[in-house]
Amino acid sequence: MISKFTDEVFEKIEEIYGIVLPLEFKRLYRDLEQLPNGWYNWADFSRENTDYLKKQMEDVMGEIADEIDELEWNDNWGECPNTIHEVHHFIKSKMKSAPALMPIVSHRYIACEPTSVSPVFSIVGSEMIYYSASLKDFLKGKTITQETALTDLTQISFWSEIAQ
Incomplete structure (x- = not known):
């Protein structure tokens, strides 16, 4: 059993981590009776968990x-700029203004943006792909297929640009 995800819990998560929770995260987590196996518990406000x-x-x-290169x-x-230094500077500035990435389980992340649908990204090092079209699909085990047009998926500033 997990702590119930309520508006107060969501506000505390946003405050502690300095993020804006996606609307789909709030809808989905509010209805969970228990977290799926291995999913991170964002309602656990112990120092050990928040630090982790x-x-x-x-x-x-x-x-x-x-792995910016x-x-x-x-x-x-x-x-594209002419020098690698300019490319790095540009990409790092894009990263700084991009929404934070929130881990869900293992190397699956969603962007902290108040979108109604939160695509799940799989990230290992600099390798980033769309994994599921939404958090709801991810919960159901549905993943992106080769037939999925990436432009039909919710676009997240910067992250969608490097995942395509």
Whole structure:
């Protein structure tokens, strides 16, 4: 049994982690009687758990930054700069303004943006793909297929651009 996810719990999560919870996260978690196996418990406000989740959020950003050379330039960003230094600077500034990534389970993340649908990303180092079209689909075990047009999925600033 988990602590019930209520408006007060959601507000506390946003305050502790400095994030904005996606609307789908709130809808889905509010109705959970228990967390699926292995899912992180965002309602556990123990120091050990909050430190762990903060570290997960920091680590994923650090891993992406450490492998910045592996990221492909997205044509939507305009013309690619001439030097690697300029490319790194541009991508790092995009990362800083991108919504935080919130771990759900293992290396599956959602973006902290108040979207009604939260695509689930699978992230290992700088490798990032859309994994599920929504948190609800992820809970049901539904994943993205090759037939899925990525442009039909909810677009998240920066993260969708490097996941495509």
